[in-house]
Amino acid sequence: MTYCIGLMSGTSMDGIDAALVQFDEHGHPTLTAHHSIEIPPPLLAELHRLCTPNDKEIDRMGRADRAIALAFAEAVHNLLAKAEVRADEVAAIGSHGQTVRHMPDGPHAFTLQLGCPSTLAAATGIDVVADFRRKDIALGGQGAPLxxxxxxxxxxxxxxxxxxxxxxxxxxxxxxxxxxxxxxxxxxxxxxxxxxxxxxxxxxxxxxxxxxxxxxxxxxxxxxxxxxxxxxxxxxxxxxxxxxxxxxxxxxxxxxxxxxxxxxxxxxxxxxxxxxxxxxxxxxxxxxxxxxxxxxxxxxxxxxxxxxxxxxxxxxxxxxxGLPSKWVEATAFAWLAWRHLNGLPGNLPAVTGASREAVLGGWYPAA
Incomplete structure (x- = not known):
């Protein structure tokens, strides 16, 4: 059995969902525990502002990138305490990150999610798999939906x-x-x-x-x-x-x-x-x-x-x-982390338009 944690904060920014998911040897996921926290109001206001272009947004984005990662880490700590599971029992966190730009069309298509995975790994002591969307975009896909x-x-x-x-x-x-x-x-x-x-x-x-x-x-x-x-x-x-x-x-x-x-x-x-x-x-x-x-x-x-x-x-x-409707997406990103750890593709080219299947995400070790 392998534990992975999925993290999700969606377009609505109505909170951070953390799902503890156990995988059997065949990769079948079972939602074991879940926890939600609100995004702190000042950070939430900043994230909303970052969704509209304006001046000095790069400086603000850099600070928000680390701040949202620390909020993600808080959700992880709370989840583990609730589930009575130690950090060293978790193989990886699959973090979607907070989308602030998604421009999947044109010659220089890109997508941008905040939530510095290195900060998240350091703050939790757990390896992180993040940045799931950009590999699909690099292969000509939309990077979404995953x-x-x-x-x-x-x-x-x-x-x-x-x-x-x-x-x-x-x-x-x-x-x-x-x-x-x-x-x-x-x-x-x-x-x-x-x-x-x-x-x-x-x-x-x-x-x-x-x-x-x-x-x-x-x-x-x-x-x-x-x-x-x-x-x-x-x-x-x-x-x-x-x-x-x-x-x-x-x-x-x-x-x-x-x-x-x-x-x-x-x-x-x-x-x-x-x-x-x-x-x-x-x-x-x-x-x-x-x-x-x-x-x-x-x-x-x-x-x-x-x-x-x-x-x-x-x-x-x-x-x-068999899966509560609130926890589908967070569980999905735990699943994508498990796929990454096992060298398995996470995208469907028929859905995203990518040229081929690919292992998604980058690995950010805690050690």
């Missing part, structure tokens, strides 16, 4: 099924149930625009359980304007982030609708997430099984609206497949 490979390993069954992660950005994995290729891509905004609107107009970090959206009415004119973004019509492989779907983009679309009730805007943003997801799902099949994970899985209004948009789908969470 979780479909994990979804295939853990959730594939005899029948076709879909795994939908609704974080800041939503990503969809299509598991065909046979020998055909797995598909996966970012569908567009998940929670990121709703979270930005909740902060701007309601002084809340997010729309708790979709209550604000449920109190509003969808504005169809605004919705169609938002859905006209060319990303939604772009074929896979594709991935996106707050570089495309951010507060500035939203404000620009609201200039002609300045008098819309704030609740109606929230309802429309939820509809944007739902419709972009539903359209992506229906491109593959008109009925099936859809399993949710990520923060959006806990938004009952989003789930209700998504079920209405996909009436012929059975909609539930990955809890039904």
């Amino acid at each position: 979780v479909p490979a994990f979804h295939q390993a853990l959730f594939a069954g005899a029948q076709p099924r879909f795994i939908l992660n609704i974080g800041g950005i939503a990503n969809l994995t299509c598991l065909p149930g046979d020998k055909s290729a797995v598909m996966g891509f970012d569908t567009g905004p998940g929670n990121t625009l709703m979270d930005a609107w909740a902060r701007e107009r309601f002084n809340q970090p997010f729309d708790d359980d979709g209550a604000i959206a449920a109190s509003g009415q969808v504005n169809e004119v605004l919705l169609q304007r938002l859905l006209s973004h060319p990303y939604f019509a772009q074929p896979a492989p594709k991935s996106t982030g707050r570089e495309l779907f951010n507060a500035s983009w939203l404000w620009g679309h609201l200039e002609t609708d300045a008098n819309l009730p704030a609740e109606d805007v929230m309802a429309t943003l939820l509809a944007l997430t739902v419709q972009s997801i539903a359209t992506s799902v229906r491109q593959h099949t008109q009925q099936g099984e859809l399993y949710l994970c990520g923060g959006g899985a806990f938004n009952s209004e989003l789930r209700r609206t998504l079920q209405l948009a996909l009436p012929d789908f059975t909609l539930t969470t990955t809890d039904a497949l």
Whole structure:
């Protein structure tokens, strides 16, 4: 048996998730323990600022790189204490890092995640595997999404099924149930625009359980304007982030609708997430099984609206497949660390567009 720890702080930046995962000799993962901590408010504010270009961002980025690594280390220490597992019993930490730029297209495509792995290794005394995305980009891929490979390993069954992660950005994995290729891509905004609107107009970090959206009415004119973004019509492989779907983009679309009730805007943003997801799902099949994970899985209004948009789908969470929906991504990065340690590829070229499979990540020893 081998322990690995997976760390994840997603686009929403709603906390740091740490998952302790045990692997058997065949590499099958079992989630053993998990722990979440909030990102300290000053660091959270700095990370939000870094997601928008401005002056002196390189100096600030360098400091945030180490600060978020120390916050990751705190999550690891708390997790180990909770699980009563010693640091020397853990083979590696798989750290996704905090994405602050994701620009996967063009001649000099790049992706950038903060969370200095050397600092994390020194602070925990555990070897770290990090920087998972850039090898895939170096091979011509999008560097994202990476979780479909994990979804295939853990959730594939005899029948076709879909795994939908609704974080800041939503990503969809299509598991065909046979020998055909797995598909996966970012569908567009998940929670990121709703979270930005909740902060701007309601002084809340997010729309708790979709209550604000449920109190509003969808504005169809605004919705169609938002859905006209060319990303939604772009074929896979594709991935996106707050570089495309951010507060500035939203404000620009609201200039002609300045008098819309704030609740109606929230309802429309939820509809944007739902419709972009539903359209992506229906491109593959008109009925099936859809399993949710990520923060959006806990938004009952989003789930209700998504079920209405996909009436012929059975909609539930990955809890039904044996892994709690909140912990899928952190477990996935523990799995990717285990793959790295065993010299096994972690990407799916059919998903990312890379020229070949590759062992992902770099190794940062604690000793």
